[in-house]
Amino acid sequence: MLDLAKAYQPLIGKTLDALVWRPMRSDTPGVVADLGSPTLEFTGAISLFFATEEIALSWFNGSRGDYHLYACKPSDWSPFSLDLVHASTEQPWAGVVGAQLTEVEFFTHPTIPGQCAATRHVFARAGQRIEVWIGVGANGRMEGRDELLARIGAKPDNFDELELMEAL
Numbered sequence: 001m002l003d004l005a006k007a008y009q010p011l012i013g014k015t016l017d018a019l020v021w022r023p024m025r026s027d028t029p030g031v032v033a034d035l036g037s038p039t040l041e042f043t044g045a046i047s048l049f050f051a052t053e054e055i056a057l058s059w060f061n062g063s064r065g066d067y068h069l070y071a072c073k074p075s076d077w078s079p080f081s082l083d084l085v086h087a088s089t090e091q092p093w094a095g096v097v098g099a100q101l102t103e104v105e106f107f108t109h110p111t112i113p114g115q116c117a118a119t120r121h122v123f124a125r126a127g128q129r130i131e132v133w134i135g136v137g138a139n140g141r142m143e144g145r146d147e148l149l150a151r152i153g154a155k156p157d158n159f160d161e162l163e164l165m166e167a168l
Helices: 003-011 025-033
Strands: 018-023 039-042 044-050 053-061 067-072 100-108 118-125 128-138 148-152 163-167
Touching: 003 053, 003 067, 003 100, 018 025, 018 039, 025 039, 044 148, 053 148, 067 128
Parallel strands: none
Antiparallel strands: 018 044, 039 148, 044 053, 053 067, 100 118, 100 163, 118 128, 128 148
């Protein structure tokens, strides 16, 4: 089982209490300007809070320069290097906070074989299915890049290139 899958396993069935963007300070103005967008791209981390548990996702640069997604701790970053911006409570992100996590899928990309490039989070709320993608990539594509990409309600532009590694 992937380390990421182990981190997510106890969260299945839990309610998302907060979704937080943690951009590097230089990326914060762009994140704030794009809060109403269904796609956000920045360097830093993304935290999902479930009651007393947090999972923070960021990119990791492996020994071959293979950027991939991993579960981090905000303390992995230099002190005060990341800001904290809550996801918008308006559309398109409005329905995700307060929804129940029902599934998580982990995908790889040919540029980083065997490493996680993207995660699809499936949430349920009042009979509605909400998909949130978080991965490494840029320009709507999730692949081995040194940016985080978050998207709600739509697959990555290169979905056909992604390979499912594991599902919870």
